[in-house]
Amino acid sequence: MKFNILIFFSVLLASCAPGQDEIVVYSSRAEHLIAPLFERFERETGTQVTWVTDKEGPLLQRLKSEDAQTPADLLLTVDAGNLWLAQQQGLLQPVDSARLATNIPAHLRDPAGHWYGLSVRARTIAYNTDQVDPANLSTYAALAEPRWQGRLCLRTSKKVYNQSLVAMMIAELGEQPTEAIVRGWVTNLAAPVFSSDTKVLEAIAAGQCDVGVVNTYYFGRLQRDNPDIPVALYWPDQQGSGVHVNVSGAGVVANADNVDGATRLLEWLSEANAQADFAGLNLEYPVNDGVDVAPAVAAWGEFKSNVINVSRAGELQADAVRLMDRAGYR
Ligand code: FE
Numbered sequence: 001m002k003f004n005i006l007i008f009f010s011v012l013l014a015s016c017a018p019g020q021d022e023i024v025v026y027s028s029r030a031e032h033l034i035a036p037l038f039e040r041f042e043r044e045t046g047t048q049v050t051w052v053t054d055k056e057g058p059l060l061q062r063l064k065s066e067d068a069q070t071p072a073d074l075l076l077t078v079d080a081g082n083l084w085l086a087q088q089q090g091l092l093q094p095v096d097s098a099r100l101a102t103n104i105p106a107h108l109r110d111p112a113g114h115w116y117g118l119s120v121r122a123r124t125i126a127y128n129t130d131q132v133d134p135a136n137l138s139t140y141a142a143l144a145e146p147r148w149q150g151r152l153c154l155r156t157s158k159k160v161y162n163q164s165l166v167a168m169m170i171a172e173l174g175e176q177p178t179e180a181i182v183r184g185w186v187t188n189l190a191a192p193v194f195s196s197d198t199k200v201l202e203a204i205a206a207g208q209c210d211v212g213v214v215n216t217y218y219f220g221r222l223q224r225d226n227p228d229i230p231v232a233l234y235w236p237d238q239q240g241s242g243v244h245v246n247v248s249g250a251g252v253v254a255n256a257d258n259v260d261g262a263t264r265l266l267e268w269l270s271e272a273n274a275q276a277d278f279a280g281l282n283l284e285y286p287v288n289d290g291v292d293v294a295p296a297v298a299a300w301g302e303f304k305s306n307v308i309n310v311s312r313a314g315e316l317q318a319d320a321v322r323l324m325d326r327a328g329y330r
Pocket of ligand 1: 215
């Protein structure tokens with residue numbers, strides 16, 4: 001349910017008396033991906049969860065302007081770049097939890113505990129199965145080679161997913177090698193950059209381009225609707241540092257009234273019991289190693305993922321944006 005702010009506050013007031021331990025979540029993760037989980041948490045624990053969904057920009061702005069008056073206890077969003085930004089703006093507080101430390105691998109959470117990854121999203125190479133022999137694919141960097149001239153499709157550099165990808169390449173390869181690669185990508189573009197991963201995949205399926213870089217769950221959605229789509233996923237950098245991964249995740253709000261409740265909800269979401277749905281509803285990968293991936297996701301095969309701490313994507317985001325601008329990646 002998407003509340004406007006007035007309705008939201010009146011709901012809060014109305015529910016204030018009995019629901020002292022209510023937990024309020026601000027979420028940029030879509031309604032249909034979180035509602036079933038929160039409803040289950042309510043049934044299992046008796047604690048009421050109220051949520052507001054919006055894009056991350058407006059949510060961060062709202063947290064800032066509400067300051068100490070904010071009703072929010074937990075911020076749930078996508079991409080380590082966004083979580084890192086919220087932390088930088090002082091909107092999150094550190095949480096120290098043995099359960100979170102056990103359930104979530106160290107590279108998928110803030111080292112200081114301001115935020116924790118709850119699902120893993122892999123940003124990988126997609127290719128047209130009629131046009132490309134996957135034996136000719138290898139790394140993200142190799143998409144800059146002349147072989148791919150006029151054959152590559154990319155989403156806009158304005159999207160945080162690509163900023164995080166390039167930030168992680170800077171962390172690993174350094175600025176100059178990364179810039180050379182990004183320039184090569186731009187040279188190889190078959191079409192102007194697209195506004196979404198889905199459009200990149202549709203362009204690959206239509207033969208407008210042969211390869212692209214996308215988050216796997218967008219491919220999963222297309223494949224679910226069209227099982228015969230002539231597109232497949234390729235896992236790059238398997239001889240090197242692995243597939244670029246990012247997270248959706250959450251952190252306890254700096255000015256939360258219900259720190260205990262928010263921490264309990266965060267812990268609950270990291271448990272095996274909730275992880276299968278948290279990841280599975282969006283065809284993502286669980287952060288909790290003890291949980292199986294959804295069958296449709298498992299069908300894409302296993303891969304080695306990059307284990308650089310995803311917080312580097314935030315730290316190097318501004319450098320990545322400048323680099324992409326210099327390289328002409330729009
Ligand atoms: Fe997405």
